Amino acid sequence: MKLKKLIGLMAVAGFALPGAAMATNGYFSSGYGMKANGMGGAATAMSDDAFGGANNPASMVFAGDRLDLGVTLFSPMRSASRTGTAAGGVLNGDVSSDSNYFPVPEFGYNKMLNTNLSLGVTVYGNGGMNSDYAPLANGSNFLGGAGRLGVDLMQLIVAPTVAFKIAPNHSIGISPLIGYQRFKAEGLQGFGVDSNGAAAGGDNLGYDHSYGYGLRVGYMGKITPTITIGAAYATKMNMQKFDKYKGLFAEQGGFDMPENYNLGIAFKATPDLTLALDYQRINYSGVKSIANPSTNILSAPLGASNGPGFGWQD
Numbered sequence: 001m002k003l004k005k006l007i008g009l010m011a012v013a014g015f016a017l018p019g020a021a022m023a024t025n026g027y028f029s030s031g032y033g034m035k036a037n038g039m040g041g042a043a044t045a046m047s048d049d050a051f052g053g054a055n056n057p058a059s060m061v062f063a064g065d066r067l068d069l070g071v072t073l074f075s076p077m078r079s080a081s082r083t084g085t086a087a088g089g090v091l092n093g094d095v096s097s098d099s100n101y102f103p104v105p106e107f108g109y110n111k112m113l114n115t116n117l118s119l120g121v122t123v124y125g126n127g128g129m130n131s132d133y134a135p136l137a138n139g140s141n142f143l144g145g146a147g148r149l150g151v152d153l154m155q156l157i158v159a160p161t162v163a164f165k166i167a168p169n170h171s172i173g174i175s176p177l178i179g180y181q182r183f184k185a186e187g188l189q190g191f192g193v194d195s196n197g198a199a200a201g202g203d204n205l206g207y208d209h210s211y212g213y214g215l216r217v218g219y220m221g222k223i224t225p226t227i228t229i230g231a232a233y234a235t236k237m238n239m240q241k242f243d244k245y246k247g248l249f250a251e252q253g254g255f256d257m258p259e260n261y262n263l264g265i266a267f268k269a270t271p272d273l274t275l276a277l278d279y280q281r282i283n284y285s286g287v288k289s290i291a292n293p294s295t296n297i298l299s300a301p302l303g304a305s306n307g308p309g310f311g312w313q314d
Helices: 002-016 034-038 057-062 294-298
Strands: 066-074 079-082 093-096 102-114 117-126 150-167 170-186 208-222 227-234 260-270 273-282
Touching: 034 066, 057 117, 057 150, 057 170, 057 208, 057 227
Parallel strands: none
Antiparallel strands: 066 102, 079 093, 102 117, 117 150, 150 170, 170 208, 208 227, 227 260, 260 273
8 A cells, every 4th residue: 555655646746747847946936037037047146127025135226116017828738648557458548737828927016215225025926736637538547536637736925025235236135925825636536544534635625725934035246347246045934734635745734935045146248248147056855745755655654744745855
């Protein structure tokens, strides 16, 4: 039974995440703001939009008065096939996810209170764990459950931002992070019931919602007229647990948003050309439901503190 659940858990990760993980940084976006997205996420040392709450809060005091609105169309294409099953191949088949297009809106506003102080807000989202597979001809799905198979994760962060120049060319900023997330799983009846008596997402429990908080701080410095550096750090966002899925996610439904930090440098080669380079680290290892190895199912039940996760690395 444990081996069966291990295979099933690995399959959930495979069904939900291929393509999404490659198109994003796990389930973080590759860039927040239209310009940052177009530059592969290199935004830590840039100050040409109002998305500092997602990238570097200190940049906002150099951005001026502005309003930025955008929508990203995220389109991961997922499919799977299976052959060689027993009973004459009754569970063989090919299936593609029916959920392929996800609009991700974003919003940024910044107001200069004076030449050294700005106040703004950034609203952005995360995702990438969205899939929806139709059942096979016999009514079961690829993981042995009934009906449709899939998961859906959406996260929204609101980041009010204050930035202040500590010197004419140097600034610091702070963004309290207010988070909301929702999750749904269906078609996981084959996972059974955990040690707490909670269905492991196997009864099509619908969406569960949670809220939480965190903090992002940042620094930006214009070292020369052509070179700018930046750094930002965000704490882990402490989120309420998904009570409906306490038998699926490690730590009884825990699903915090991971700690992360980024460093960047930008070089203005000409008035019309800027080269930017960022380094980012997302500490998925601090969230057990994401980082715990799937092989933990061999020694701990689903939903336990040391229970299985997706095995993601930082």
